[in-house]
Amino acid sequence: MKRHAGMLLREAVRAVQPRCLIRNYMKMKGPRLHIGADILDTGAFKHIYIIGTGKATAAMALETARILGTRLTGGVITVKYGHGIDIPNITTMEAGHPVVDENSLSPAQSAYSHARETPDRTIW
Numbered sequence: 001m002k003r004h005a006g007m008l009l010r011e012a013v014r015a016v017q018p019r020c021l022i023r024n025y026m027k028m029k030g031p032r033l034h035i036g037a038d039i040l041d042t043g044a045f046k047h048i049y050i051i052g053t054g055k056a057t058a059a060m061a062l063e064t065a066r067i068l069g070t071r072l073t074g075g076v077i078t079v080k081y082g083h084g085i086d087i088p089n090i091t092t093m094e095a096g097h098p099v100v101d102e103n104s105l106s107p108a109q110s111a112y113s114h115a116r117e118t119p120d121r122t123i124w
Contacts, residue, residue, distance in 0.1 A: 018059035026067055033068070042071050047118060050075030050090060051111050055097055058085045065090060076114050078107035 014020060027034045031043040042048065048071050050061045057077045065072050065087055075090040080097035093107035 018056045019063045022060055022063035022067070026064065028067055028069070028071075033071075042068075047073040049073055049114065049118065050077065051115060053078040053107070053111075055080040055083045058083055058087065058092060061090055062087050076107065076111045078104070078111070 025036055028042075031041055033040045033042050048068060050064055050072065052061055052075075058079045061075065061077050062085060065075075072089055075087075076093070077087075077090060078093045078095050081094045084092040084094050086092075091110070093103070093110065095101060095104040095107055
């Protein structure tokens with residue numbers, strides 16, 4: 001029983017890792033992006049950006065970028081110090097978490113500015 005409990009715990013932890021969650025929830029099928037029960041025709045959009053914040057955001061953005069491939073235009077994410085990773089076409093900014101600090105405002109302003117200045121037919 002102890003061995004089974006350990007196996008169940010390991011599988012539960014694996015299942016909630018950002019890569020696993022995103023891969024199970026989001027899929028590209030041709031030009032269609034399936035996000036849970038929703039389906040978006042990416043051909044209807046001129047630009048697709050990723051925006052996010054939080055310590056798991058980098059891993060989630062990386063997997064989302066992999067799924068979107070060349071359809072991804074860019075993005076801005078904010079992560080906890082030390083949790084940033086290099087993601088092509090994505091600007092990664094680090095800030096305090098869970099307590100905001102002086103670096104928290106700049107990423108929020110940057111994300112807001114990007115979202116506000118994008119043309120029509122854009123997914124954020």
